Amino acid sequence: MKRRGFLHVFLAFWSSVRVRLMLSYLVVMAIIMVIFGGSLYASQVLFNPATAESNLEMQIYQEAQQLSAGYRQMLSLHQSPATLDKKLNSDEIVLLLDSSNAILDKHGTLPAVSIQQLQDKVRQGQAISDLTIPQSQGQDQHWGNWGYNVNNNYRVVITPVLDQNKRIATLVVGLPRKAVMPLFVIWLFHGILGLLAAAIGGYWLAGRALRPVKMITRMANEINATDLRRRLNLNLRDEFGELAATFDQMLGRLDAAFRRQTQFTADASHELRTPLTIIDLELNRALTQPHNCEEHRQILELVQSENVHMTNIVNSLLLLARADTGQLTLQRQQVDLSDLALECVERLLPLAREHDIILATGDLPELLVNGDPHYLTRMMLNLIENAIKYTHGSGQRVHVELTAASDKWGMLRVQDDGPGISDEHLPYLFDRFYRVDRARSHNPSTSSGAQKEVGGTGLGLSIVQWIVQAHGGDVHVESQPGKGTLFEVRLPLLHIPASQEALATSTHKFS
Structure with missing residues (x-):
């Protein structure tokens, strides 16, 4: 296990863009340094x-040896040295x-003053010396690359011409000094070349390293709000692979x-269209057909019922929209959940009797939380009211109780013995406008009596979830078809009085 972990860390290290870029740049810099x-x-x-200087002197000595041999032969034959065939620069x-x-x-441009200087050097026995030939009027000047007259500055070698170890003449050979490039110029030239090579190598490395970024940018430019199914799918283990995976996850979210928004818009339109259509039909019927007072009263009651239903939808949508944008502020204070639970049960007892449901309470200990009493009351009312409505016709009892889990959490349980919910619907219960049984939606044809508005708007549980999460808690649901449903809300406690013994119980099990 440790070996696998080390191998994973090692592979992650070597696959990092930073490491690969560093190594590539080291290779480029090594090549540049070697060449430089x-x-x-x-x-x-x-x-x-x-x-x-050494090369120049060697060349002069070679020239002097060749000329010395030629002159020696000419002098030994008593011939004029001027007739010697000399191949000179x-x-x-x-x-x-x-x-x-x-x-x-004599060969070359040698003024009298220079000849006199050379004769003096010969008398002094000098073997090698420097000679500066003065510039004569009208003579073309040849300037070196670095600002001084090169061709007038000569290096001369003085050597004897010997015949059987006897000096028969003296030979003076000179060549002009060549311009020598200063070391500063050499460093400057190579430094510029090195910087240029480093810039080219860095540009190439940056382009290679940022190639995935260009791909991500191109993909981002091609994606629009109507086509969010495309993915990068870059199978890389480096930072760019992580960025691409994050980008794909963002596209998925x-x-x-967008799908939820589209579905939400369609559901909201459907929910509002039905009551609006009913209101329009009833008003047309009231206006186009003769009715007595009782019939007009029934029509107005139906219109009023649909208007109340639409008002509930609009208010719920407005609440959720403001909650999504963070415009709702909770008025927090110390709240006793037992007081709120008792108040909600008392308010819903008439509804329970109307639906022939027994609304009972279990233990309701004092549990203090830091919350907004208005929204906490609404959360409890929604849960208990849903339990009553959906239990009608298939169950007889709704049970409400409070308990504490350790010293940190207060638990609200609302349990019914209704038809229950299958597992396939549980993940979507808190989605907006989601209903397990579409047949139990709002039905205007039974808008009076015991069957009045059984289905609701489909937004109650979404509001419950937001209220619970806004208070730092969570809501959980358990259900078995034919045995009933349990909604369990967990909220952080402010404190539990010393006189109240904490009831740390596990999740309720159905019998």
């Missing part, structure tokens, strides 16, 4: 000043001096709410 570091290292090696300078520093051969 390798490129920076290569650039630093390539553009390093010491490396560039246009910016390369060559100066060949004899033992007295007289010029034997909205779909159910």
Whole structure:
């Protein structure tokens, strides 16, 4: 069991969008760092000043060795060094001096002052040196990339031309220094490339990670109030999968709410249409046909009965609508449930006698709650009145009692021995306009005598449920066909007097 739990936590961790995004970004950053570091290292090696200087000197020495061999052969054959076939660059300078520093051969632009400087360096025995050639008038200036004249700054190597270990001449070879890129520019260039690569990688990762969000957004834009059956069904274990599941659950709740609203509107329209039709028919009959006073009186009584029925429906709907929008405020105070129960039983005794029902009470101990006496009374009246009406014709007794469960809850039980309710109807009893037996709905043809308005409006239990929940309690129903029904309301107690022994009883069982 622990292993399964650890495995579940491990899979949940690795399937998290945050973890996967972090790992993906680490991979992208690692690639960027490798490329950045390798490129920076290569650039630093390539553009390093010491490396560039060493490469330049090596090239000069190679040129000097080749030229020295050629000049040595020409001088040994007593030929003019100027006739030597030299394959030199246009910016390369060559100066060949004899033992007295007289010029034997020259290549490149060398003004007199520069030749004098080189002759002085030869006399001083320097092997390698720097030389700056002054710019002559009319000569094109070549500027380096970093702001100084590159082609006039030369690196020169002075080497002797030997014949059998005897110096026969001195060779001076020089090449212009190349512009070296500063380290700051290298860092700046690679930094910009790194940031650009990070931005591109981050944009790609963000687009990949937010792909489910785009799908949810597209689905949300396509869904309207008339089509709430569509679902995302994203089988993902990450945060987006949780978001999609929550979105699907929200759509399910909205779909159910719209269905309930549509059904509620249809039921309310049906409930109001019937009495309105009856009133219209009776009034037309009264106006178009001759009647005596007694017949007119009967018509007016029927119209009045239907008007009372419509008024009850409208008032109940208004109460529930205001309750749904939170516009009703309970006037809470200390209330004794036993007093309210006795008052409700006394008020409904005439109705019970009218329906030949025995309305009896059991134990009614003092139970104090913090509630609104008006709405609590209405809750009790609805439960007891429903029990009386639906017990008529198939049962004989309605029983009301109070008890306490532990020291926290007060219990109201209203039990009858009527026809009972089958299990298939129990989950819908508190829905608005729901009736177990449609044949027992409001019937205007029996609007007087013992059968007067047996069915009610179908809103009483919905009001009971709202009142109980508004007081922090709950209502429960148990029923067996042919044996009766028990409604049990549980409300939080304010306190139980010390003289009252708490009656902690289990749910009532039918005998």
